[in-house]
Amino acid sequence: MKVLVTVKEVAEADDDFSIDGTDIAESDLEYDLNEWDDYAVEAAVQLAEADIADEVVAVTIGPERAEETIRMALAKGVDRAVRVWDDAFEGAFPDVASKIDVFEAVVASEEPDLVLGGVQAADTGFGATGVALAERIGFNHAAVVNDLEVDADAGLANVHRELEGGVEELTEVDLPAVLTVQTGLNEPRYASLRGIRQAQRKEIAPMDLDDLGLDTTDVESTLTLTAMYEPESESDAELIEGDAGEAADRLAEVLREKGVGV
Amino acid sequence: MSVLVVADHRRGELRDVSYELVTAGRELADALDGELAVAVIAGDTDRFAESLNRPGVDRIYTVENGEEFDNTVYTAAVTELVGRSGATAVLAPNSVNGLDYAPAVAERLDIPLVTDAIDFAVDDGLTVTREMYGSKVETTVAVDGDQFCLTLRGGEFAPAEGVGEAEVESVTVDHPDSGARVKGFEEVGGGDVDIADADVLVSVGRGIEEEENLEVVEELAETLGATLSASRPIVDSGWLPKNRQVGQSGKVVTPDVYIAVGISGAVQHVAGMKGSDTIVAINTDPNAPIFDVADYGIVGDLFDVVPELVAQFE
Numbered sequence: 011m012k013v014l015v016t017v018k019e020v021a022e023a024d025d026d027f028s029i030d031g032t033d034i035a036e037s038d039l040e041y042d043l044n045e046w047d048d049y050a051v052e053a054a055v056q057l058a059e060a061d062i063a064d065e066v067v068a069v070t071i072g073p074e075r076a077e078e079t080i081r082m083a084l085a086k087g088v089d090r091a092v093r094v095w096d097d098a099f100e101g102a103f104p105d106v107a108s109k110i111d112v113f114e115a116v117v118a119s120e121e122p123d124l125v126l127g128g129v130q131a132a133d134t135g136f137g138a139t140g141v142a143l144a145e146r147i148g149f150n151h152a153a154v155v156n157d158l159e160v161d162a163d164a165g166l167a168n169v170h171r172e173l174e175g176g177v178e179e180l181t182e183v184d185l186p187a188v189l190t191v192q193t194g195l196n197e198p199r200y201a202s203l204r205g206i207r208q209a210q211r212k213e214i215a216p217m218d219l220d221d222l223g224l225d226t227t228d229v230e231s232t233l234t235l236t237a238m239y240e241p242e243s244e245s246d247a248e249l250i251e252g253d254a255g256e257a258a259d260r261l262a263e264v265l266r267e268k269g270v271g272v
Numbered sequence: 273m274s275v276l277v278v279a280d281h282r283r284g285e286l287r288d289v290s291y292e293l294v295t296a297g298r299e300l301a302d303a304l305d306g307e308l309a310v311a312v313i314a315g316d317t318d319r320f321a322e323s324l325n326r327p328g329v330d331r332i333y334t335v336e337n338g339e340e341f342d343n344t345v346y347t348a349a350v351t352e353l354v355g356r357s358g359a360t361a362v363l364a365p366n367s368v369n370g371l372d373y374a375p376a377v378a379e380r381l382d383i384p385l386v387t388d389a390i391d392f393a394v395d396d397g398l399t400v401t402r403e404m405y406g407s408k409v410e411t412t413v414a415v416d417g418d419q420f421c422l423t424l425r426g427g428e429f430a431p432a433e434g435v436g437e438a439e440v441e442s443v444t445v446d447h448p449d450s451g452a453r454v455k456g457f458e459e460v461g462g463g464d465v466d467i468a469d470a471d472v473l474v475s476v477g478r479g480i481e482e483e484e485n486l487e488v489v490e491e492l493a494e495t496l497g498a499t500l501s502a503s504r505p506i507v508d509s510g511w512l513p514k515n516r517q518v519g520q521s522g523k524v525v526t527p528d529v530y531i532a533v534g535i536s537g538a539v540q541h542v543a544g545m546k547g548s549d550t551i552v553a554i555n556t557d558p559n560a561p562i563f564d565v566a567d568y569g570i571v572g573d574l575f576d577v578v579p580e581l582v583a584q585f586e
């Protein structure tokens with residue numbers, strides 16, 4: 011069975027950041043593999059190690075910069091990767107449907123039995139790509155999976171969906187399926203030195219829209235980011251000033267007033 | 273230009289966001305000059321319909337389909353009800369179940385989707401307010417399209433109250449065999465302590481960096497006679513058991529004092545602790561969203577501040 015993992019390189023804002031137009035200034039952003047996708051990668055690699063998956067392919071939509079991040083997924087045991095980018099994505103705020111256009115084309119050529127991705131991307135926090143993709147490609151799906159057991163012979167994935175308030179739903183999903191992976195599903199590994207060396211020789215196939223049989227009208231977004239700003243703080247928090255000792259002194263006073271530690 | 277709102281329920285109970293959706297749905301319907309319909313799918317549909325019959329709801333559709341959530345059925349039912357009601361706006365909860373069908377509904381209807389909305393406005397078209405970058409910024413997103421689907425964050429709108437005059441209509445929906453079947457539920461997080469019972473919580477987040485460093489906060493908890501709780505990454509890493517997790521998928525806590533140490537204040541965490549009487553935050557990042565819900569804040573390194581605080585009580 012073949013597993014496709016959708017991964018995204020996400021941006022995280024530095025502690026001190028400024029906003030430039032409708033995004034955080036490029037110099038105040040750090041890039042990394044999306045935390046949720048790291049768990050999806052680990053799940054896929056574990057399926058390969060258990061001889062349930064014969065091949066694990068990662069796909070990302072991202073500029074050349076993202077290769078470094080994708081290379082880390084390869085170093086952790088993903089067999090090869092596809093990186094899709096096009097000028098049309100530069101500076102755009104893609105909607106769910108345009109990402110799905112890309113992934114649908116990749117699914118058509120890779121023909122996976124199982125697609126894994128993170129619950130959400132940490133930067134935009136949309137949480138919709140996996141489920142929308144399942145609908146488009148006619149796969150079954152389950153969102154927010156924090157336990158996974160694949161029974162390839164029965165054509166099933168037995169999953170737990172993590173609901174609110176410490177309740178898990180035990181669900182049986184028919185394959186082929188798309189599952190969105192929650193943090194805590196497993197313990198993502200660190201890439202070994204050997205893995206990092208091997209990853210240098212693995213393929214990251216660059217593709218643009220044309221290669222996928224798409225054009226820019228396919229990925230025109232229905233969404234436009236019109237403003238970004240720091241939220242107005244609703245709190246009237248007392249910010250305790252001073253060095254650590256002074257701050258601790260004042261906080262101790264506050265806590266004692268509340269009857270704590272007395 | 274009517275609005276269809278989809279109720280959220282689980283194991284026999286309507287979830288609070290359902291009533292908030294009614295309020296938001298009515299606002300949106302007023303802005304669009306249209307009607308408000310509510311969809312109740314599966315579960316105890318009659319009882320839920322009665323509870324959701326609040327002022328401003330014009331119609332309630334009930335779709336009977338067993339007890340449990342089923343994304344195949346929800347996707348089919350919402351799509352069918354959009355057609356039936358002529359809704360141009362679909363408003364679903366940004367809950368774990370909402371995220372299991374709303375993207376499929378938007379895709380099937382080929383309409384734009386914006387998730388985790390905290391507010392919206394209708395002028396020339398729809399503009400949605402939502403956060404990005406782990407709640408560090410707010411954004412507005414303009415939606416191009418006459419029809420759209422939104423998922424609404426819980427706790428942002430007041431719950432609708434009172435008794436309304438909605439018409440209730442039972443609808444049968446055809447759907448294919450389910451591709452994902454619920455087999456049961458499991459409660460997690462039992463065990464030695466119930467953090468929901470604690471008067472004082474020292475809560476630790478990823479700022480602690482290493483498992484070995486937990487000693488630092490353990491000592492503080494001990495000194496203050498407090499109970500230790502945590503944000504999700506600490507539990508995901510297996511450093512503390514699941515019953516210590518505060519937040520959306522952990523416990524909701526309302527202690528007298530909640531001391532957040534090295535926790536950024538992501539929305540799913542805040543959902544579990546914002547009702548605390550007094551909230552203290554210690555964080556190196558002055559822009560961390562936890563300071564927005566805090567009553568007292570120290571911008572500083574926990575490894576400096578916490579030992580000093582312990583010393584104050586020794």
Ligand SMILES: Cc1cc2nc3c(=O)[nH]c(=O)nc-3n(C[C@H](O)[C@H](O)[C@H](O)COP(=O)(O)OP(=O)(O)OC[C@H]3O[C@@H](n4cnc5c(N)ncnc54)[C@H](O)[C@@H]3O)c2cc1C
Nearest residue numbers: 477478479503504519520521522534536540541556557574
């Ligand atoms: C469906 C779903 C459900 C979720 N449920 C939950 C839930 O129940 N509970 C939960 O907590 N999360 C939950 N999350 C995860 C949530 O989105 C965040 O990822 C998580 O809360 C972040 O935890 P954190 O604040 O400890 O880590 P981070 O966001 O990484 O924050 C660490 C903080 O520590 C600060 N820091 C770093 N070093 C220091 C230092 N030396 N001194 C002081 N401060 C320092 C940093 O400035 C930062 O603000 C859920 C997510 C999803 C998608």
